Amino acid sequence: MRPQRLQHPSPGGSLARLLLLLVLPGAAQGSFEVSVSPEAPMVEHGGSVWINCSTTCQDPGARGGLETSLIKTGSKSGPGWAAFLLVAITEWVSAPQCYFTCKGDTKVAAANISSYWVPERVVLEPLPKMELGRAYNLTCWVLNVAPVTHLTVTLRQGGRTLHTETFQNHTGTGPNDIPVTHEITPRRWDHGQEITCHAALDLTPHGPHFENSSSAVELKVYDLPEEPQLLTSLYIEVGTRATARCRVAGVFPSAGEARFTLSFGGESLNFTVTTSGDTATAQGEVWSPFLGQRELNCTVTMGPVFRSAGQSVRIYSLPKPVLEVTESRTLVNSSVTVTCRSPEAEPLGVLLQLRDAKGVLVPSAPAQPPVQFQLTAGEEDDGREFTCEARPHSGIPAVKHTSARLTVLYGPRMDDSGCPREWIWKEGTEQNFSCLARGNPAPAVECTKDGVSVCIGVQRQVRREDAGTYHCKASNQHGSASRDVTVQVEYFHVLPLVLGLVGAAAAGAGLAVWGYMYYRSKRIRKYRLRQQQAKLVEQGKPAEQRSLNGAAQSPPDVEHSV
Numbered sequence: 001m002r003p004q005r006l007q008h009p010s011p012g013g014s015l016a017r018l019l020l021l022l023v024l025p026g027a028a029q030g031s032f033e034v035s036v037s038p039e040a041p042m043v044e045h046g047g048s049v050w051i052n053c054s055t056t057c058q059d060p061g062a063r064g065g066l067e068t069s070l071i072k073t074g075s076k077s078g079p080g081w082a083a084f085l086l087v088a089i090t091e092w093v094s095a096p097q098c099y100f101t102c103k104g105d106t107k108v109a110a111a112n113i114s115s116y117w118v119p120e121r122v123v124l125e126p127l128p129k130m131e132l133g134r135a136y137n138l139t140c141w142v143l144n145v146a147p148v149t150h151l152t153v154t155l156r157q158g159g160r161t162l163h164t165e166t167f168q169n170h171t172g173t174g175p176n177d178i179p180v181t182h183e184i185t186p187r188r189w190d191h192g193q194e195i196t197c198h199a200a201l202d203l204t205p206h207g208p209h210f211e212n213s214s215s216a217v218e219l220k221v222y223d224l225p226e227e228p229q230l231l232t233s234l235y236i237e238v239g240t241r242a243t244a245r246c247r248v249a250g251v252f253p254s255a256g257e258a259r260f261t262l263s264f265g266g267e268s269l270n271f272t273v274t275t276s277g278d279t280a281t282a283q284g285e286v287w288s289p290f291l292g293q294r295e296l297n298c299t300v301t302m303g304p305v306f307r308s309a310g311q312s313v314r315i316y317s318l319p320k321p322v323l324e325v326t327e328s329r330t331l332v333n334s335s336v337t338v339t340c341r342s343p344e345a346e347p348l349g350v351l352l353q354l355r356d357a358k359g360v361l362v363p364s365a366p367a368q369p370p371v372q373f374q375l376t377a378g379e380e381d382d383g384r385e386f387t388c389e390a391r392p393h394s395g396i397p398a399v400k401h402t403s404a405r406l407t408v409l410y411g412p413r414m415d416d417s418g419c420p421r422e423w424i425w426k427e428g429t430e431q432n433f434s435c436l437a438r439g440n441p442a443p444a445v446e447c448t449k450d451g452v453s454v455c456i457g458v459q460r461q462v463r464r465e466d467a468g469t470y471h472c473k474a475s476n477q478h479g480s481a482s483r484d485v486t487v488q489v490e491y492f493h494v495l496p497l498v499l500g501l502v503g504a505a506a507a508g509a510g511l512a513v514w515g516y517m518y519y520r521s522k523r524i525r526k527y528r529l530r531q532q533q534a535k536l537v538e539q540g541k542p543a544e545q546r547s548l549n550g551a552a553q554s555p556p557d558v559e560h561s562v
Contacts, residue, residue, distance in 0.1 A: 032057035034064075034107040036098040042207025045115040045146070045175075048087040053098030053109070055080050062103075068096030070113075089115055092146060092173045116203055117175045119145040124197045124214040129303035130186045132223035132252065138162070138182045140197030140214060146175035152200045153180040157193050157219075191221040191253050222303030223252035230298055230311040235396045238291055238317045244269070246298035247281040248307065255280040259301040264313075265294040288315045316396050319343050321352060323388035323402040331478075332410040334377050340388035340402075341370035349393035356386050364391070382408035382440050411479025412443035419445075419472060419483055425462040427491035432459040435485060437474030447472040447485070464489050 037052045053064055057080065066072065066084040074085035086096065092115045099108045125139040138155055145151055148170040155163040163182035170176075180197070184190075194216040201210040232244040244262065251258050255275040260282040262269040271284030280300070288294055292315055299308045324339040340354045340362070352371045354362040362371045371388075375381065388402045418436035425431050434457055437443045447454045449470045467489040473482045 032062075032100070032102045032105075032107065034098055034100045034109045036109040036111045038111065038206065040112045040114070040206050042114050042116050042203040043089050045090060045092070045117045047089055047115075048085060049089065049113065050083050050085055051096055051098065051111050052081060052083045053100070055100035055102065055107075057100055057102030059102050062100055064098065064100035066096055066098055068094065070094055070096060086113075089113065091115065092175075114147055116150070116201065116207060117144060117146040118201060118210045119143060119151075119199050119212050122197050122199045122212045122214040124195060124217050127195065127217050127219060129220045129222055131303070131305045132186060132188060132221055135183050135185050138184055138195060140180045140199075142178040142180070142197075142199045142212075144175045145178060145199070145201060146173070148172060148176050148178060150202050151178060152202065153178070154198045154200075155180065155182050156196050156198065157190070162195075186219060186221040188221060188223065188252060190219050193219045195219060220303060221253070222257075222305050223250070224248065224258075224300060224302045224305045224307050225250040225252075227307050228298050228300050228309040230296060230309050232286065232296060232311065232313065234311070235314050235316055235398060236286065236288070237398065238315050239287065239289055241285045241287045243283060244286045244296055245281055245283045246271075246300070246309070247279065248300045249279045251278050251280055251302060257302060261297075261299045261301075263295075263297045264288075286313065291315050291317055314396070316392055316394075316398065318350070318390060318392055318396075318398055318400055320400045321388040321390040321402050323386060323404045325386070325404050325406060328404060329407040329409065330377050332377055332379055332408050336375050336377050336381075336406065338373045338375075338386050338404075339370050340372075342368075342390065351391045351393050353389040353391070354386065355389065356384060361386075366393075377406065377408045379408060379410050379413070379438075381406055382410075407440065409440050409478055412437045412439040412474035412476055412481040414472070414474055414481045414483045419485065421483065421485055423485065423487045425466070425487065425489050427462055427464055427489055429462050430459055431462050432457055433470070433485075433487075435470075435472045435483070437481060439474065439476050439478070441476050443474040443476040443480075445472060445474045462489055464491055 033056045035054050037054065038049075041049050041051075043049045051066060053066060055062060055064060060079070062080075064077075064082045066075075066082070068084075068086065070086045070091065071088050072084050073087045076083040082098075084096075091113075094113045095110045096113065097108050097110050099106055119142045121141075121143045123141045123143065125141070127138070128136070130136055140153060140155060142151060142153055148167045151167050153165050154161060162184065163180070165180050167178065195218075196216050197214040199212050203209065226249050228246050228248045230244070230246055233242050236242045244264065246260060246262060248258060255278050258273070258275075258280040260271065260273060260280075262271050262282055262284050264286040265288060269284040269286065271282045273280060273282050275281075282298065286294075286296060294313045294315055295310055296313055297308065297310045299306055319342060322339075322341050322343050324341070326337045327334065330336055338354065338361075340352050342350050342352065351364040351366060353360060353364045354371045354373050361373045365371055373386075384406045386404050386406065390400045392398055414435075414437045418438060419434075423431075423433070433447065433454055435445055435447055437445050445456060447456055447470050449468055454470060467487055470485040470487065471482070472485055473480060475481075
């Protein structure tokens with residue numbers, strides 16, 4: 001039960017009015033007034049209030065009262081005033097009448113009482129998962145509130161006010177359930193924000209002020225701006241498995257929240273989902289045991305948003321072709337037929353082609369009749385590989401191969417490329433004697449020198465006695481071949497080298513003696529010239545003449561032994 005509030009009368013109001021009558025000129029002539037307090041009380045529904053009636057009449061015989069349909073449980077009175085207690089007020093609007101009779105004249109004053117009801121609840125309707133950029137209504141309900149004219153409802157997002165609504169023009173008197181609606185268009189940054197609804201019942205100055213609010217509701221915003229992409233082959237061979245991927249980018253708020261459905265030919269597929277940034281990818285396997293067209297479908301869902309994509313896949317059949325060689329092991333110069341055919345008796349829509357490592361031997365042709373190629377086997381055909389290719393006639397980018405290798409048997413062949421006729425080695429170097437022969441099967445090669453078998457292909461140090469002629473023979477079950485190989489060994493002779501060194505030493509000694517004699521003779525000539533110049537100075541000749549005479553009359557050089 002709601003608590004009841006009582007409003008008590010104020011006797012001081014009657015005294016004030018009595019004093020007012022003493023100073024008013026009209027009071028001396030018998031005029032009076034009637035007043036009520038409070039004039040417009042706000043009382044909680046089912047509550048109580050004191051109504052104080054006052055008059056300016058100074059006649060002690062004046063009588064007053066309160067006319068009302070409300071329940072009166074108590075009263076008080078005094079000179080010029082009377083107070084009445086009204087209880088269990090359930091009328092939403094009432095107007096009790098205060099009256100006084102003064103000297104036969106009656107006057108009335110009314111109090112306008114309003115009942116209020118504090119909102120039971122403030123409820124914000126649940127918000128759906130929202131698609132980015134689409135308009136939605138926020139609806140708040142204020143339940144069982146009165147009087148509505150004093151109600152203010154505010155919608156807020158976080159600390160920001162979205163919408164405020166008042167109801168001054170409301171005409172009802174009793175309690176009502178009041179809805180407030182506001183349209184929003186969510187953006188990415190709204191995701192995770194909280195919406196609240198606040199209700200304020202403001203009864204001041206005649207009553208209290210009440211506030212209530214709803215529980216917060218979180219905004220959830222989703223976006224799939226791009227269509228899914230299907231990544232798989234457009235053509236799948238019947239009975240084989242192929243990988244199918246469905247990828248979607250730009251997922252908001254999180255790629256991990258994307259939900260996929262994959263189906264192939266109307267049947268759901270098992271798949272795994274991986275994410276990278278704002279991209280999510282579902283991957284599964286598709287296959288079909290039947291020929292024809294199948295539909296691959298992918299649907300991605302993010303909250304209320306979904307995107308779908310489809311792709312048609314053709315299931316085809318392409319049997320592996322058969323390649324036949326009349327004699328896969330044949331003797332040289334034998335006739336060989338190579339046949340490329342389909343394993344089916346009546347192949348439909350299959351093209352066959354026969355080729356080898358160098359290119360196409362027989363161009364593409366229908367599988368009926370088989371494709372054939374004839375040749376005379378030569379040594380160069382040994383190891384030759386033939387390939388039979390099968391392709392669908394309808395342009396499907398598929399191909400299957402079958403290969404076979406031809407073996408040509410022939411006797412040994414020896415030439416300079418494998419067994420040179422001449423080797424030139426230097427004494428002391430490391431060499432190996434090599435002689436190879438070709439043939440099929442590979443021939444055995446044996447070499448001898450002076451009737452002694454020689455190791456082939458073994459490295460050894462060259463000696464002078466390795467020089468000579470080697471007799472080599474190659475053989476297999478289809479014949480034999482022989483070849484002589486000559487080995488020359490180069491080496492140095494010691495005697496000419498010694499004589500050369502002695503001659504060089506003698507020549508060096510002769511040059512040394514000649515140089516010494518020349519140097520000695522030159523020193524003697526210089527010595528004699530200085531002696532002659534000294535004699536001329538002693539005879540007193542002028543310096544210029546002595547110099548000239550000395551230069552012109554130099555005595556001849558005479559060699560002396562020292």
